[in-house]
Amino acid sequence: xxxxxxxxxxxxxxxxxxxxxxxxxxxxxxxxxxxxxxxxxxxxxxxxxxxxxxxxxxxxxxxxxxxxxxxxxxxxxxxxxxxxxxxxxxxxxxxxxxxxxxxxxxxxxxxxxxxxxxxxxxxxxxxxxxxxxxxxxxxxxxxxxxxxxxxxxxxxxxxxxxxxxxxxxxxxxxxxxxxxxxxxxxxxxxxxxxxxxxxxxxxxxxxxxxxxxxxxxxxxxxxxxxxxxxxxxxxxxxxxxxxxxxxxxxxxxxxxxxxxxxxxxxxxxxxxxxxxxxxxxxxxxxxxxxxxxxxxxxxxxxxxxxxxxxxxxxxxxxxxxxxxxxxxxxxxxxxxxxxxxxxxxxxxxxxxxxxxxxxxxxxxxxxxxxxxxxxxxxxxxxxxxxxxxxxxxxxxxxxxxxxxxxxxxxxxxxxxxxxxxxxxxxxxxxxxxxxxxxxxxxxxxxxxxxxxxxxxxxxxxxxxxxxxxxxxxxxxxxxxxxxxxxxxxxxxxxxxxxxxxxxxxxxxxxxxxxxxxxxxxxxxxxxxxxxxxxxxxxxxxxxxxxxxxxxxxxxxxxxxxxxxxxxxxxxxxxxxxxxxxxxxxxxxxxxxxxxxxxx
Numbered sequence: 001x002x003x004x005x006x007x008x009x010x011x012x013x014x015x016x017x018x019x020x021x022x023x024x025x026x027x028x029x030x031x032x033x034x035x036x037x038x039x040x041x042x043x044x045x046x047x048x049x050x051x052x053x054x055x056x057x058x059x060x061x062x063x064x065x066x067x068x069x070x071x072x073x074x075x076x077x078x079x080x081x082x083x084x085x086x087x088x089x090x091x092x093x094x095x096x097x098x099x100x101x102x103x104x105x106x107x108x109x110x111x112x113x114x115x116x117x118x119x120x121x122x123x124x125x126x127x128x129x130x131x132x133x134x135x136x137x138x139x140x141x142x143x144x145x146x147x148x149x150x151x152x153x154x155x156x157x158x159x160x161x162x163x164x165x166x167x168x169x170x171x172x173x174x175x176x177x178x179x180x181x182x183x184x185x186x187x188x189x190x191x192x193x194x195x196x197x198x199x200x201x202x203x204x205x206x207x208x209x210x211x212x213x214x215x216x217x218x219x220x221x222x223x224x225x226x227x228x229x230x231x232x233x234x235x236x237x238x239x240x241x242x243x244x245x246x247x248x249x250x251x252x253x254x255x256x257x258x259x260x261x262x263x264x265x266x267x268x269x270x271x272x273x274x275x276x277x278x279x280x281x282x283x284x285x286x287x288x289x290x291x292x293x294x295x296x297x298x299x300x301x302x303x304x305x306x307x308x309x310x311x312x313x314x315x316x317x318x319x320x321x322x323x324x325x326x327x328x329x330x331x332x333x334x335x336x337x338x339x340x341x342x343x344x345x346x347x348x349x350x351x352x353x354x355x356x357x358x359x360x361x362x363x364x365x366x367x368x369x370x371x372x373x374x375x376x377x378x379x380x381x382x383x384x385x386x387x388x389x390x391x392x393x394x395x396x397x398x399x400x401x402x403x404x405x406x407x408x409x410x411x412x413x414x415x416x417x418x419x420x421x422x423x424x425x426x427x428x429x430x431x432x433x434x435x436x437x438x439x440x441x442x443x444x445x446x447x448x449x450x451x452x453x454x455x456x457x458x459x460x461x462x463x464x465x466x467x468x469x470x471x472x473x474x475x476x477x478x479x480x481x482x483x484x485x486x487x488x489x490x491x492x493x494x495x496x497x498x499x500x501x502x503x504x505x506x507x508x509x510x511x512x513x514x515x516x517x518x519x520x521x522x523x524x525x526x527x528x529x530x531x532x533x534x535x536x537x538x539x540x541x542x543x544x545x546x547x548x549x550x551x552x553x554x555x556x557x558x559x560x561x562x563x564x565x566x567x568x569x570x571x572x573x574x575x576x577x578x579x580x581x582x583x584x585x586x587x588x589x590x591x592x593x594x595x596x597x598x599x
Contacts (some may be wrong), residue, residue, distance in 0.1 A: 086385045092141040129167070201256070273327065363381030374533065456488050477489065507523070
């Protein structure tokens with residue numbers, strides 16, 4: 001390691017620095033791409049219900065309340081009542097996320113109310129920005145601000161580059177860039193001074209560079225590259241040392257590595273992202289896709305399994321989902337591999353899709369609760385925390401998780417009711433997906449075109465699945481449908497063509513980690529099931545050698561499974577999807593299959 005002047009912020013290997021300089025002007029292409037909030041429309045489903053509610057809640061927050069703290073600080077008239085909780089003095093902690101989420105969701109849904117609100121907030125904030133560009137924010141807040149300004153430019157058509165330049169010049173003069181080494185006692189990792197959660201600064205500054213081509217943003221991005229942490233994942237998905245550092249921010253840092261790859265073309269950064277993804281899947285994630293008990297990464301020594309006994313706050317859901325969605329999307333774009341869609345599916349269904357909506361007063365769902373003594377869905381104890389900012393960003397991101405495209409055709413990644421309009425060979429192609437998945441095993445895709453057209457239609461086959469099958473216009477279709485791969489249909493399509501994919505589902509037990517093979521979540525296909533409890537009941541026990549199907553009976557077409565009792569019970573007990581459970585209703589999600597019953 002070669003530390004240089006602390007104000008210059010360089011603390012990297014000379015080999016790394018040389019490698020970066022040699023490839024500084026190489027920009028990689030993409031194998032697949034999202035539709036970038038354009039052309040995708042959600043159809044009626046619980047996901048659309050979430051999005052519509054978020055539009056109403058976030059669109060109705062008075063601008064004066066959001067801007068009040070900035071205006072007071074600038075000595076300007078400050079009407080409004082302000083906000084509460086984390087935003088009691090200023091909304092800086094989520095302001096950039098609000099700009100980002102409103103701009104993205106306004107673009108995705110065609111909602112001018114959200115777009116105009118984002119513009120009005122920007123213009124109100126701009127009046128408080130002094131000429132020297134001082135945003136009067138911590139790195140944590142300023143990083144989010146940069147994201148919001150970029151998104152306003154990209155998705156709302158507002159020229160924010162003057163403000164981006166001015167505030168970045170201020171930041172380059174101001175922020176402490178010294179680094180200290182992380183150790184097992186440092187929650188925030190190898191950060192500058194006592195600053196926390198700066199880890200997506202490279203991601204957002206590289207995005208500003210892509211937007212503008214200005215070296216100012218690229219140079220400042222390279223100041224913050226997190227080489228100290230990423231080097232653990234350069235060559236392996238099983239690093240020798242796993243520090244119990246802040247989980248969400250360190251997972252989020254891999255989006256900065258992804259943008260470093262996008263801008264420099266240095267494959268080492270892509271390797272970091274791939275290895276980090278595999279590390280997270282094999283050692284850090286609960287069955288829901290969430291991670292980070294007590295907001296920490298866990299050494300792969302059984303700590304994750306033990307966390308269910310000793311921790312009450314198991315995963316930051318909106319924030320953790322945001323980082324999971326981003327990393328997965330980057331990897332699909334760069335590699336085209338279907339397997340990265342699995343974390344998207346798991347998180348969409350069981351983490352974000354199972355969360356409580358943000359309330360108008362700022363009450364926000366923050367932690368997933370999976371404890372062995374029963375969990376509940378509840379709101380965080382302060383209003384307007386960080387997860388209220390990522391919540392609206394996730395609502396916009398739903399539109400990017402379903403379909404992808406490349407020069408040869410279109411990909412269906414998520415089985416969510418939605419349609420996409422896509423221009424190919426001079427005509428508009430409409431691809432419409434109708435499904436009740438995962439309540440049913442089928443998803444139907446219909447093609448509408450002006451004239452016959454050739455392209456490849458690909459479907460992600462989940463890695464957990466067995467025996468996925470297809471029909472085309474009612475006739476069985478013989479194509480490869482390997483788990484973890486894309487199943488491809490290459491043909492000339494005519495209007496009215498209909499493809500049905502069927503993905504058989506079955507009960508399965510997913511161990512929380514290698515050290516606790518009998519501490520499991522019960523899943524049906526991609527769905528996490530939870531024991532629906534009211535009172536006076538106990539979690540069911542199951543000897544390891546007993547098949548799940550011998551103890552659980554699916555009732556009707558719903559995903560409700562009756563537990564066959566071995567002892568008399570006051571009430572019939574059921575397993576139901578975690579996403580179906582209401583607020584404050586107790587449930588069990590993990591079970592010790594070898595444990596004796598409680599009397």
